[in-house]
Amino acid sequence: MRIVLIPGLWLDGSAWDAVLPGLRAAGHDPVAVTLPGQGDGAVSATLEDQLDAVLAAIDRVSRPLEAPSARSGSRGVLVVGHSAASTLAWLAADRRRAQVAKVALVGGMPQADGAAYMPFFEPADGVVTFPGWEAFAGPDSDDLTPEHRAAFAAASHPVPEAVVTGIVRYTDARRHEVPVVMVCPEYSPDDAKAWLEAGEIPELTPAQHLTYADIDSGHWPMFSAPDALASLIASLAD
Numbered sequence: 001m002r003i004v005l006i007p008g009l010w011l012d013g014s015a016w017d018a019v020l021p022g023l024r025a026a027g028h029d030p031v032a033v034t035l036p037g038q039g040d041g042a043v044s045a046t047l048e049d050q051l052d053a054v055l056a057a058i059d060r061v062s063r064p065l066e067a068p069s070a071r072s073g074s075r076g077v078l079v080v081g082h083s084a085a086s087t088l089a090w091l092a093a094d095r096r097r098a099q100v101a102k103v104a105l106v107g108g109m110p111q112a113d114g115a116a117y118m119p120f121f122e123p124a125d126g127v128v129t130f131p132g133w134e135a136f137a138g139p140d141s142d143d144l145t146p147e148h149r150a151a152f153a154a155a156s157h158p159v160p161e162a163v164v165t166g167i168v169r170y171t172d173a174r175r176h177e178v179p180v181v182m183v184c185p186e187y188s189p190d191d192a193k194a195w196l197e198a199g200e201i202p203e204l205t206p207a208q209h210l211t212y213a214d215i216d217s218g219h220w221p222m223f224s225a226p227d228a229l230a231s232l233i234a235s236l237a238d
Contacts, residue, residue, distance in 0.1 A: 001077075001078055001101075002031070003029065003030040004031050005019070006033050006080065008108065009159050009164075010130045010159060011038060011152070011156055015032075015223070019222050021230070023230050023233060028234055054092050076099055079102070081108060082107060083108040084118045085108065086107075087110045087118075090105070090175065094170045094171055102181065103179070104213075105180065107183065107184075107185045107219050115167070119165070123165070128161065129158045141220075143225070145224075179210075182210070183232065184212060184215065185215050185219055188214060215232055
């Protein structure tokens with residue numbers, strides 16, 4: 001299956017490098033996206049620019065699910081978003097419903113319509129820089145070795161302010177028909193279900209095909225548990 005992998009804040013497409021071999025060995029065709037403003041030098045990039053990059057990746061590797069040729073030769077695309085990019089993955093389902101077969105949200109959940117993309121970090125001088133590991137002390141980062149943190153640093157970039165302050169807008173209510181999986185790293189599926197029942201994930205409340213998958217890792221399993229993450233994503237694609 002074709003798989004589009006979207007990195008979260010601060011990371012470029014190389015964040016998925018250790019996951020790609022496992023996906024390919026399982027017979028899948030993964031593509032890791034480097035988002036505008038996160039590794040390509042586009043300091044003025046916006047949220048719309050990032051979404052356009054994701055949609056372009058989907059368009060390059062897919063055909064509409066409804067097309068006869070697609071039914072015989074393609075099952076659509078699995079779109080995987082990590083952390084904040086869970087919103088980008090869900091926006092992709094909204095804009096490319098005919099091509100997106102499934103969405104996996106790794107350690108994140110989509111923002112509601114009208115909300116800012118990621119309002120939890122304060123921009124300075126036009127960018128949001130990584131705040132340091134103290135901000136993620138505990139279950140988020142306990143499983144990261146010095147080598148993992150070095151790999152993170154090598155793949156990390158400040159994020160343009162226009163990305164994190166961009167307003168999320170959905171256009172097609174039929175996105176709720178797309179199967180979606182919440183992959184739970186530093187929290188459990190029971191935690192995610194409780195947040196949903198408490199109304200804390202309103203965008204997923206109407207989802208018709210929502211499931212949960214657990215992975216024993218912190219917030220960045222592409223660094224600390226790449227083989228387990230590849231196996232899990234491959235199983236979702238299968």
